[in-house]
Amino acid sequence: MEQNNNRRRGFRGGKGKPRSAPFSGAANEGRRAPARDPLPTGPFADMGIDARINANIAAMGLNKPTPIQSQAIPSVVEGRDVLGLAQTGTGKTAAFGLPMLTRLIKFGKKPDPKTCRALILAPTRELATQIATNIDAYAEGTPIRSYRVVGGASINVQTERLSRGVDVLIATPGRLIDLIERRAVDLSQTTYLVLDEADQMLDIGFIHALRKIARILPRDRQTLLFSATMPKLMSELADTYLTDPIKVAVNPPGQAAKKIDQGVHFVNQGDKATLLAEYLSKHPGELAMVFGRTKHGCEKLSKLLEKWGFAVAAIHGNKSQGQRERALQAFRDGETQVLVATDVAARGLDIPQVAHVYNYDLPNVPENYVHRIGRTGRAGRDGNAIAFCAPAEVGELRAIERAMKSSIRVVGGEAPTGPIPSGQPSRGRGKPANTGGNKRPTRRPSRKPQGSRAKS
Incomplete structure (x- = not known):
């Protein structure tokens, strides 16, 4: 009961007011205090990142925050919901992962069976794997344990591992729904939620799964939503998941990296x-x-x-x-x-x-x-x-x-001549690529304009 009261006090303050960190201070009175580490130094330490995590990222060569990290981390440390607009490759995983781990590391005890304290949702198996790899590297040498659940892997193995509880669960929405329906995971103690690449989750049809997950999660939580674009459905998603969010934006959507x-x-x-x-x-x-x-x-x-x-x-x-x-x-x-x-x-x-x-x-x-x-x-x-x-x-x-x-x-080559309908895609979308013949090429194809489309 004390744990639930602490979470309510820490994660959902009044509208427009920053929420205090839920895993420190008075909220942790009576819990086992973690061992004190030497005071960290550097820009990430100045933003409140834990000493052990700071040492890990320094060893990884992460010494200078990226723009999304500089803008997002202070707000996350304050306990605010964040809506982040940034392209892939801008350092979003550290932007949400470092302050998340800093909070979790102060919790002081193991998670209950089948529960997770932090949930990170990603649209693809590859992105979920990448996030899990980074989270493990950031948390090396700490008590924090993460686990990744995705489709294409044994759900029985995942169920057995979740039975012991995890600090951080990284999941694709489809597999998470499967585990929820099997009663293999309990989200009632999830106090930290991240939706990464949310626009892609909408693109590939996860909106219904996201709505279902939203109804299960506790209201008293901190939520971060990151997206590269802002389609119309994103506004609905943001309204469903976020409360009075801080908006941060770097690398405007549609712009490629300058390098x-x-x-x-x-x-x-x-x-x-x-x-x-x-x-x-x-x-x-x-x-x-x-x-x-x-x-x-x-x-x-x-x-x-x-x-x-x-x-x-x-x-x-x-x-x-x-x-x-x-x-x-x-x-x-x-x-x-x-x-x-x-x-x-x-x-x-x-x-x-x-x-x-x-x-x-x-x-x-x-x-x-x-x-x-x-x-x-x-x-x-x-x-x-x-x-x-x-x-x-x-x-x-x-x-x-x-x-x-x-x-x-x-x-x-040379661009084909002739009008292209404005704002309309070319014909032939979705057809398999024509991979040509089986003979290894020995010379460059002609650069003359092509007068007709090859069959695909």
């Missing part, structure tokens, strides 16, 4: 595979991500590149969780240099060594272009992004340029 050198190469659809192989051959040993539109197209392309001698792996919705994790690990370790993926890998993959991103098929949603190319140019490094544009994709290209409010320089 990414972008280009577009106009090419006939049937010549894309040959052109891709030539680009990849120019940069041996460098990691490259290739984005396609469909699962079938990505699988077909990866097998063709493998036949041509490239070390390649593929990630898409038809792969099991184990296959996806093994593919990612091999890519991180450099065992494969090329990763072919659908948009499931467009967010959340933080692999600084990725030097090149190739948009083999232009995305249907213009904003996804920025998320895709954001897989390169990370951790202060330069990156390169080339978009392959077939005649039927010029509409998608123009939509991307309008969303970014800038044009992409032409690095090869």
Whole structure:
């Protein structure tokens, strides 16, 4: 009962008033006090981050807060709800993870069975995995324990692990609903909630799951919602989950990182595979991500590149969780240099060594272009992004340029002539990529304008 009273006092103050930290001060009277550490120093310490966590991030090379971290962390430490608008790769995980762990580390006792004190929701398995990896690194050497639950993995194993309770639960909405229906997880003690990449959760149809989860969570909680864009449904989501939030915004939606050198190469659809192989051959040993539109197209392309001698792996919705994790690990370790993926890998993959991103098929949603190319140019490094544009994709290209409010320089080929309907996508969306023939290319495709669309 004392715990519930403390949570009510700490997390939902009056409208417009900052809420005090729920895991410290009078709210913890009578609990086991954690051992005192030397006073931390540095910008993160100045914002109130715990000494042990501060030491961990310093060892990781995180010494200077990014703009989203500088703006969000003080408000989170104060106990305010936060609505953050920022692209992937801006440091959002640390922005919500560091103050969250700082609070949890002061709690002083283990969580009850089946409960979690903090819940982080992510749209994809890959993003959930990336968040879990970072949270574990931040919390190393502390009593905090996190656990990730996603589809494609054994739900019985997840149920058994949750029976002991966890401090931080990282989950995709679909799998969390499955566990709730099995009564394997109890959210009644969840006092800290994060919705990461919320706009993508809406894009892939999780709105009903999010509404159901919202009804189960206690009112007395602190909620952080991060999104790269603000579609109409986002306002409903924000109203449902947030109370008097502080709004922080960095890297306005639609803008790509300045360290990414972008280009577009106009090419006939049937010549894309040959052109891709030539680009990849120019940069041996460098990691490259290739984005396609469909699962079938990505699988077909990866097998063709493998036949041509490239070390390649593929990630898409038809792969099991184990296959996806093994593919990612091999890519991180450099065992494969090329990763072919659908948009499931467009967010959340933080692999600084990725030097090149190739948009083999232009995305249907213009904003996804920025998320895709954001897989390169990370951790202060330069990156390169080339978009392959077939005649039927010029509409998608123009939509991307309008969303970014800038044009992409032409690095090869010539734009097809003829009018493109303003504000309308090109025909042929959703069709599998044409990966051309099975013969390894030996010369660059012609740069002459293509007069007709190749069959796909």
